[in-house]
Amino acid sequence: MQTRTKPIPFSRPTIDELEIDEVVDSLRSGWITSGPKVERFEAMFRERLGVEHAVAVNSATAGLHLAIACLDLQPGDEVIVPTLTWASTANVVELCGGRTVFADVDPGTLCLDPEDARRRITPRTRAIVPVHYAGQPADLDPLRAMAQEHGLALIEDAAHALGTFYRGEEVGASGGVTVYSFHPIKNITTGEGGMIVLDDEALAERLRLLRFHGVSKNAWKRYSGGGRPRYEVVEPGYKYNMLDLQAALGIQQLKKLEAFNARRAELAERYGRLLAEVPEITPLARVDYPAVHCWHLYIVRLDLSAVTLDRDDFMQALGEEQVGTGLHFPPLHTQSFFREKYGYREGSLPHAEQAGEEIFSLPLYPLLTDEDQDDVVSAIKKVVAAHRSAP
Numbered sequence: 252m253q254t255r256t257k258p259i260p261f262s263r264p265t266i267d268e269l270e271i272d273e274v275v276d277s278l279r280s281g282w283i284t285s286g287p288k289v290e291r292f293e294a295m296f297r298e299r300l301g302v303e304h305a306v307a308v309n310s311a312t313a314g315l316h317l318a319i320a321c322l323d324l325q326p327g328d329e330v331i332v333p334t335l336t337w338a339s340t341a342n343v344v345e346l347c348g349g350r351t352v353f354a355d356v357d358p359g360t361l362c363l364d365p366e367d368a369r370r371r372i373t374p375r376t377r378a379i380v381p382v383h384y385a386g387q388p389a390d391l392d393p394l395r396a397m398a399q400e401h402g403l404a405l406i407e408d409a410a411h412a413l414g415t416f417y418r419g420e421e422v423g424a425s426g427g428v429t430v431y432s433f434h435p436i437k438n439i440t441t442g443e444g445g446m447i448v449l450d451d452e453a454l455a456e457r458l459r460l461l462r463f464h465g466v467s468k469n470a471w472k473r474y475s476g477g478g479r480p481r482y483e484v485v486e487p488g489y490k491y492n493m494l495d496l497q498a499a500l501g502i503q504q505l506k507k508l509e510a511f512n513a514r515r516a517e518l519a520e521r522y523g524r525l526l527a528e529v530p531e532i533t534p535l536a537r538v539d540y541p542a543v544h545c546w547h548l549y550i551v552r553l554d555l556s557a558v559t560l561d562r563d564d565f566m567q568a569l570g571e572e573q574v575g576t577g578l579h580f581p582p583l584h585t586q587s588f589f590r591e592k593y594g595y596r597e598g599s600l601p602h603a604e605q606a607g608e609e610i611f612s613l614p615l616y617p618l619l620t621d622e623d624q625d626d627v628v629s630a631i632k633k634v635v636a637a638h639r640s641a642p
């Protein structure tokens with residue numbers, strides 16, 4: 252018999268009347284693209300983090316693209332990226348004409364291994380892009396030290412890390428370039444969306460320019476309050492601005508972040524307890540420096556020696572039990588574009604490669620009930636019991 256008849260989705264955004272009313276307010280106002288709500292949402296980020304600038308964009312991918320574009324990479328320039336990340340962290344390096352240099356991850360936490368990153372620094376290295384994987388902070392102190400020593404930019408991919416703290420400081424609050432995502436599965440959502448936060452005034456100005464065609468004024472300022480109609484294309488830019496419709500969602504979602512993250516933490520703690528009874532499934536290790544985990548993802552590893560099916564089939568079997576799961580991520584250096592361009596072979600980045608065969612992500616979001624979670628764990632137990640390896 253199936254564990255459930257009603258599916259448990261891998262993820263589901265928490266949207267209520269407050270978000271709906273705020274979006275409707277924008278729709279009724281006559282202004283739906285970038286405008287006052289984007290400015291308000293940006294101000295909320297500046298205030299939360301105590302940073303000088305917040306630049307709202309239409310995805311974290313766009314934010315990372317702009318941040319890398321501002322490095323003005325020359326052919327042959329290199330950017331170090333952990334291989335266990337979403338495609339866009341590295342794609343944007345390639346799109347900007349750079350060479351992606353993948354680094355391995357810590358075998359327990361799967362965050363970027365700073366020592367492996369250090370070994371990959373060359374005279375052509377321009378930047379390191381740590382990913383705060385699953386919601387735990389990457390070890391920023393050694394990364395900051397090597398960035399300073401070698402004159403490198405540090406661009407934090409905080410797509411998973413809204414509400415994460417590193418050694419007592421919220422990720423993004425340092426004023427270094429940090430990029431968040433508001434994709435529907437993230438800790439807050441704007442449908443699609445992203446935010447770049449930073450202290451550097453000149454860089455913020457360029458990011459704003461490049462976010463909107465390289466034009467020095469945005470449409471709202473031109474057409475409201477009698478602004479002057481002329482504009483100037485300073486350099487070719489992108490169309491990456493966030494809509495007020497998106498910011499309307501974000502304004503209401505950000506107010507609930509603490510409550511959302513508290514429920515995520517409660518569920519994570521509960522998973523830990525429930526899964527302690529299933530030795531074939533192990534949650535990721537916690538970082539050994541002071542940190543607050545924002546629990547974007549609850550990633551577990553499957554002990555492949557203990558069961559007769561591989562991870563993909565295991566996820567499929569859970570799907571047949573109506574339990575949705577996710578894969579974050581197959582290592583990027585094993586993807587055909589990067590493998591062929593850079594000649595990676597099996598064993599190049601062994602920790603990530605092993606994890607890439609074992610990991611999957613369980614449902615974790617504020618709307619998940621304790622009963623749903625019990626059913627997720629029952630389904631896991633059932634699949635394990637049906638496929639246990641012979642002793």
Ligand SMILES: Cc1ncc(COP(=O)(O)O)c(C=O)c1O
Nearest residue numbers: 310311312337339410432433434
């Ligand atoms: C680590 C990481 N970086 C960047 C992104 C890109 O975010 P977005 O979907 O907002 O472009 C994602 C998306 O899930 C991600 O997981």
